[in-house]
Amino acid sequence: MSAPHPYDALAEQLAALDPRALIYVLSRVLPRHQDFTETGDMRTTMVLAEATVWAEGRPERAQSTEADIALVAWPDARYVTQPGVGTQGTCQACDVAVNSIATVAYCPVCGAALQLG
Numbered sequence: 001m002s003a004p005h006p007y008d009a010l011a012e013q014l015a016a017l018d019p020r021a022l023i024y025v026l027s028r029v030l031p032r033h034q035d036f037t038e039t040g041d042m043r044t045t046m047v048l049a050e051a052t053v054w055a056e057g058r059p060e061r062a063q064s065t066e067a068d069i070a071l072v073a074w075p076d077a078r079y080v081t082q083p084g085v086g087t088q089g090t091c092q093a094c095d096v097a098v099n100s101i102a103t104v105a106y107c108p109v110c111g112a113a114l115q116l117g
C-alpha cells in the first residue's frame with residue numbers, strides 16, 4: 001500500500017461538500033490561477049466545467065460533440081437557488097455556455113455579471 005498523498009485529506013474534505021459548497025470554494029480558488037503572456041495579449045484561467053453525456057440518442061439541441069460542455073458560473077451567494085448547476089445561459093460578453101447554481105453569477109472566463117434563469 002502506498003503512502004498517503006499530502007493532499008488526500010484536502011481531497012476528502014472537498015469530496016464531502018455538496019455541489020453548492022464545492023462551487024463556492026472553487027470560485028474562491030480557481031480564478032487565482034491565471035497566466036498572462038509576456039506581451040499581455042493572452043490570458044489563461046482555470047475554470048470548472050460540467051459535462052452532460054447522453055446515454056443514447058442525442059437531442060437536437062445538443063452540441064455536435066459527444067458531450068455537452070458548459071462552464072460553471074461563479075455564483076453570487078445572495079442568489080443561489082439551485083441544489084445543482086441547473087440554471088443555464090450564455091455569457092453575452094464572451095459567448096461561452098454557462099451553467100449556474102444562482103440566478104446572478106459571474107462568467108468564469110471574462111468576469112461579466114450574468115442574469116440567468
Ligand SMILES: [Zn+2]
Nearest residue numbers: 091094107110
Ligand atoms: Zn464571459
